[in-house]
Amino acid sequence: MLLPKELLERVQLITPEFMETRGLQGLMLDIDNTLVPHGELGDVPNLREWLEPLRMSGIELRLVSNALPRRITYFSQMLEVAAVGSGRTAGKPFPRAFRSAIREMRLEPHRVAMIGDQVFSDVLGANLAGAYPILVRPLSDNSLPHTKLARALERLVLHSMGFDW
Ligand SMILES: [Mg+2]
Numbered sequence: 825m826l827l828p829k830e831l832l833e834r835v836q837l838i839t840p841e842f843m844e845t846r847g848l849q850g851l852m853l854d855i856d857n858t859l860v861p862h863g864e865l866g867d868v869p870n871l872r873e874w875l876e877p878l879r880m881s882g883i884e885l886r887l888v889s890n891a892l893p894r895r896i897t898y899f900s901q902m903l904e905v906a907a908v909g910s911g912r913t914a915g916k917p918f919p920r921a922f923r924s925a926i927r928e929m930r931l932e933p934h935r936v937a938m939i940g941d942q943v944f945s946d947v948l949g950a951n952l953a954g955a956y957p958i959l960v961r962p963l964s965d966n967s968l969p970h971t972k973l974a975r976a977l978e979r980l981v982l983h984s985m986g987f988d989w
Contacts, residue, residue, distance in 0.1 A: 854940030
C-alpha cells in the first residue's frame, strides 16, 4: 500500500504520451511540494503550459490536496483544474477524496494516476482507492518536524523496497 508505481523527478515528465503508454486517462494532482513549493505560489504560467497538452488530449484532471480550502480554490482557478469536493480539504490518506475524484471523472480507478510527493498521504491514499500512484521528488524541504519525520520514514520504506530516493 505504500509502494508507488513510479518515481519521477518532476511532474513535467508526465505527458500525454506518458499517460497513453500506461493506459491512464485521469490525473489527480497534489499541490504542495508537487506543483509548487510548500506554501508558495509557484510558477503558474509554467504549470499551465505543462497542463495544456494533457487537457487537450482529453486527460481528466483533479486537484486532491490537504491544503486549506482557500489555497485549493486559488490553484483551481489559476490552473483551471477542478478541485475534488469543490475545494474542500481532501483528508488524505483516507481514500474518500480519491474515490470522489475518480467518480467525478467517470473512470475506472486503475485508469487514474495520482501524482504527489508523500508516501503516507498521496501514495497510500491512491493505493487504497485502487488508483495508480506516482511519487514525485518534493519541491522544497518542509521544516515542520512531523514532515521531517515522515520524510525519514519514506526514505526508509523506499530504500527497503530497493529504491534509491
Ligand atoms: Mg504534497
